[in-house]
Amino acid sequence: MEPEDAGLLATAVRETFEEVGLKLDAGGEVIGRLATVVPQSRLVPRIAVTPFVAVAPAEYHVFGEGETPSVLTLSSEVAAAFWVPVSELKSGGRSGTFRMVFAGVEREWPAYPSTHGPIWGLTERILTEFLSLVG
Incomplete structure (x- = not known):
């Protein structure tokens, strides 16, 4: 969470855009929040991830398994993105x-x-x- 984020949802929306280029605040709909998870290994940084469930804006809807929409832009933090x-x-x-x-x-x-x-x-x-x- 960054100081400018209004809360965990704002963090999730910002991080989603930064990491994959998906703008949830431009036509997406957040429908829920899941439990916060942390890595189980002591060898991984002790981060906390609070996932939110959202319906992406229509231009991101791809129905083929394994397809990555060309509109996504992956950051160096993301190894791969695909639909299942x-x-x-x-x-x-x-x-x-x-x-x-x-x-x-x-x-x-x-x-x-x-x-x-x-x-x-x-x-x-x-x-x-x-x-x-x-x-």
Whole structure:
């Protein structure tokens, strides 16, 4: 949160624009807030992420799995952005895993499979809460 932000929602709207170029305050609709999450590893900075759920403005709506709208501009903080239908995430569930060597030890985390690779970590935790709330 920056000093000029009026609150967590203002931070989320600003960060969304800075990181992917999506202007939620220009035709988007914020519909809810999820629980704040923090990294579980002591090796990752102790940040707190408070996710908000929003419907993006119409020009961002892309229905093809894996497509990145050309209107998005990814910052150096974002490795990739792609669409995965909610129905696909719900039907497949958290059926995958992500493995990597972390601090010299091979570890495994729950993940949602996608054609772009596993969705894991904080994103997986945020998605799990979101998917538990949608019908």
